[in-house]
Amino acid sequence: xxxxxxxxxxxxxxxxxxxxxxxxxxxxxxxxxxxxxxxxxxxxxxxxxxxxxxxxxxxxxxxxxxxxxxxxxxxxxxxxxxxxxxxxxxxxxxxxxxxxxxxxxxxxxxxxxxxxxxxxxxxxxxxxxxxxxxxxxxxxxxxxxxxxxxxxxxxxxxxxxxxxxxxxxxxxxxxxxxxxxxxxxxxxxxxxxxxxxxxxxxxxxxxxxxxxxxxxxxxxxxxxxxxxxxxxxxxxxxxxxxxxxxxxxxxxxxxxxxxxxxxxxxxxxxxxxxxxxxxxxxxxxxxxxxxxxxxxxxxxxxxxxxxxxxxxxxxxxxxxxxxxxxxxxxxxxxxxxxxxxxxxxxxxxxxxxxxxxxxxxxxxxxxxxxxxxxxxxxxxxxxxxxxxxxxxxxxxxxxxxxxxxxxxxxxxxxxxxxxxxxxxxxxxxxxxxxxxxxxxxxxxxxxxxxxxxxxxxxxxxxxxxxxxxxxxxxxxxxxxxxxxxxxxxxxxxxxxxxxxxxxxxxxxxxxxx
Amino acid sequence: xxxxxxxxxxxxxxxxxxxxxxxxxxxxxxxxxxxxxxxxxxxxxxxxxxxxxxxxxxxxxxxxxxxxxxxxxxxxxxxxxxxxxxxxxxxxxxxxxxxxxxxxxxxxxxxxxxxxxxxxxxxxxxxxxxxxxxxxxxxxxxxxxxxxxxxxxxxxxxxxxxxxxxxxxxxxxxxxxxxxxxxxxxxxxxxxxxxxxxxxxxxxxxxxxxxxxxxxxxxxxxxxxxxxxxxxxxxxxxxxxxxxxxxxxxxxxxxxxxxxxxxxxxxxxxxxxxxxxxxxxxxxxxxxxxxxxxxxxxxxxxxxxxxxxxxxxxxxxxxxxxxxxxxxxxxxxxx
Numbered sequence: 001x002x003x004x005x006x007x008x009x010x011x012x013x014x015x016x017x018x019x020x021x022x023x024x025x026x027x028x029x030x031x032x033x034x035x036x037x038x039x040x041x042x043x044x045x046x047x048x049x050x051x052x053x054x055x056x057x058x059x060x061x062x063x064x065x066x067x068x069x070x071x072x073x074x075x076x077x078x079x080x081x082x083x084x085x086x087x088x089x090x091x092x093x094x095x096x097x098x099x100x101x102x103x104x105x106x107x108x109x110x111x112x113x114x115x116x117x118x119x120x121x122x123x124x125x126x127x128x129x130x131x132x133x134x135x136x137x138x139x140x141x142x143x144x145x146x147x148x149x150x151x152x153x154x155x156x157x158x159x160x161x162x163x164x165x166x167x168x169x170x171x172x173x174x175x176x177x178x179x180x181x182x183x184x185x186x187x188x189x190x191x192x193x194x195x196x197x198x199x200x201x202x203x204x205x206x207x208x209x210x211x212x213x214x215x216x217x218x219x220x221x222x223x224x225x226x227x228x229x230x231x232x233x234x235x236x237x238x239x240x241x242x243x244x245x246x247x248x249x250x251x252x253x254x255x256x257x258x259x260x261x262x263x264x265x266x267x268x269x270x271x272x273x274x275x276x277x278x279x280x281x282x283x284x285x286x287x288x289x290x291x292x293x294x295x296x297x298x299x300x301x302x303x304x305x306x307x308x309x310x311x312x313x314x315x316x317x318x319x320x321x322x323x324x325x326x327x328x329x330x331x332x333x334x335x336x337x338x339x340x341x342x343x344x345x346x347x348x349x350x351x352x353x354x355x356x357x358x359x360x361x362x363x364x365x366x367x368x369x370x371x372x373x374x375x376x377x378x379x380x381x382x383x384x385x386x387x388x389x390x391x392x393x394x395x396x397x398x399x400x401x402x403x404x405x406x407x408x409x410x411x412x413x414x415x416x417x418x419x420x421x422x423x424x425x426x427x428x429x430x431x432x433x434x435x436x437x438x439x440x441x442x443x444x445x446x447x448x449x450x451x452x453x454x455x456x457x458x459x460x461x462x463x464x465x466x467x468x469x470x471x472x473x474x475x476x477x478x479x480x481x482x483x484x485x486x487x488x489x490x491x492x493x494x495x496x497x498x499x500x501x502x503x504x505x506x507x508x509x510x511x512x513x
Numbered sequence: 514x515x516x517x518x519x520x521x522x523x524x525x526x527x528x529x530x531x532x533x534x535x536x537x538x539x540x541x542x543x544x545x546x547x548x549x550x551x552x553x554x555x556x557x558x559x560x561x562x563x564x565x566x567x568x569x570x571x572x573x574x575x576x577x578x579x580x581x582x583x584x585x586x587x588x589x590x591x592x593x594x595x596x597x598x599x600x601x602x603x604x605x606x607x608x609x610x611x612x613x614x615x616x617x618x619x620x621x622x623x624x625x626x627x628x629x630x631x632x633x634x635x636x637x638x639x640x641x642x643x644x645x646x647x648x649x650x651x652x653x654x655x656x657x658x659x660x661x662x663x664x665x666x667x668x669x670x671x672x673x674x675x676x677x678x679x680x681x682x683x684x685x686x687x688x689x690x691x692x693x694x695x696x697x698x699x700x701x702x703x704x705x706x707x708x709x710x711x712x713x714x715x716x717x718x719x720x721x722x723x724x725x726x727x728x729x730x731x732x733x734x735x736x737x738x739x740x741x742x743x744x745x746x747x748x749x750x751x752x753x754x755x756x757x758x759x760x761x762x763x764x765x766x767x768x769x770x771x772x773x774x775x776x777x778x779x780x781x782x783x784x785x786x787x788x789x790x791x792x793x794x795x796x797x798x799x800x801x802x803x804x805x806x807x808x809x810x811x812x813x814x815x816x817x818x819x820x821x822x823x824x825x826x827x828x829x830x831x832x833x834x835x836x837x838x839x840x841x842x843x844x845x846x847x848x
Contacts (some may be wrong), residue, residue: 100796112721
């Protein structure tokens, strides 16, 4: 599997790295070599172990077993700073810069040049200017970071990482927060750095990018090493074949007769994260929304639910044109939205299970103006048994429930509202397999009860298991529509990377794009 | 495929996230010192017209300065803590306890003044160290921690004080009451300490770490900055400044009382935020914060000259705090 006989000295190697977290084996014996003067992409689906590998290589947390070799010698990393001083630099998706300080000072964080014990500001400026110039960046080191656009902030982040002259640079999804044109600038920079002899580890799940920028690619799946290959020798099909193949959670149920279109969306844009989005939902179906994280799926439905401003587009709900501007309106019209981040947006974790269940339907639990405790308990007991929520009592705090049961509480809350259309965003993230199956069966029950459902999910087996029909989004647009029975992981994945950043070579897509 | 022919456009540098303030406001926020000087100049002009006799006198200016001088030490301490993303609500209690301990030792011990000052300083450092340890190393929320310790420190002060202490010897009073070039001692201390800490916080590497820790904990750790130790130090430095404030108060008023530090933290936070110190950590200057305190001192003075009831002065300070925080949030909002 190695890349023997190729130009480029091995700088950093992982040997049989294993790492477990409670309940998950995140890395199952991964071995990779990273070479000087090469860009090495590490790809895989969500949860494949990319980030864990990167964190281990950067010293953020130790491996359970296995060895990391740096310049041929085994090393043990305890902190990221230690990795940094050795010559392994890392740039995370989230910024580590202080927005209120200048570019120059950020680059020299913690190691400012000094004169008479004080910071030598001229040396800071000179050094930063030099670092930035070497990277071909025209950024004034005296400018405050907060004044720079996102892409330039990221360049500064990279400049900061490079200012310690590392031999290895690890980048975590560097294009996640920048626009397509901006990522071209980034790629130009990475190519120059590669040609200068740096070993670059490029973590990404965007397949198109890998063909644009990487020399080598390693695929991980469920924490297991699936192969390393030269990018020029493989195509998208090769990658997808190695990324997919996880088992379906349930056997597909036959799709029911499709009803009339109850939600029709045309040309919806928010002027930022998505544009020209058009789709429809039929009565009594479970509609899947697939795509990579950041493709704009959540934003589309937040806009429909009145949580984000729309710029253009028409929405027809139950045959009537609507213009929803607040969640309150959306709920009144029969829409429900179960957010992605249930702790932040869906649950009051410090409150009791019963209070959460009735939270969106307080009107139904009222006696005159006061809350009828008996009704609250009756409703919540009913839904506890219907959804088999495992809790000693409905008076228990939600905080004490497992992830799967918390998710069921959110579902119960929306069931009580009884929306005609329910949108569930990543309904089983952080939920164990048993609870997943239960949630799927709840969704099916709901459909039988007459609710139409939209499932947004990055989990391909999940979408394939439960969706009657699937839309795939890519870079803020609808990339395609597939019948659930005809869809495969391959077809979904290739649609997910259908739109490439401009300037990239168009690759023949695998599957029926 | 016409991939991204419009979405791919690089955003112009002037683009901003929804809800953030326009560039002019942001630039103003950046140069808060200049803005404050401008506002102060305008304020002086207005009062020179409104109350020429009472406002435009050397005595009035000196009294404004001496009235703000002692609390400016707290302003500086609070600023350092805000920059690191922390807050200490026990600085007033620390200040009170310092004054009480100092008074107690002067009246009832045979220690020399140097020893007395050393003992009170050690006590204050211990108070700051308790806060710093619990917050930086144990990881408890700073507001909860210092609310609790404020209670405890204040309790000790009341227990030690009894009826309080007064009638201090001249060799102690001289520090708070003497004048040099016609200006009271505390004003000189304020000028010296402001200059010193402004210089340190602007230029000393150790103090610059406060900004990195407050701006991005992980970024600071990755750059090898000892995050916990830095936060701990900030609490100790603030405690030392509170000690100074307590001792100088005792000397200036010739008495130690347990009530002297009441509410000082919130007034200091107000001053710091007006002076451009970010509530979220990672930015702000000492000069800005002290100018913020000067602005508040002028406002208080103005309200008195206009005959506004004392209770309404607090209302005005409260409104100014809310306004400055609103401006702060609006000008700094990111993504």
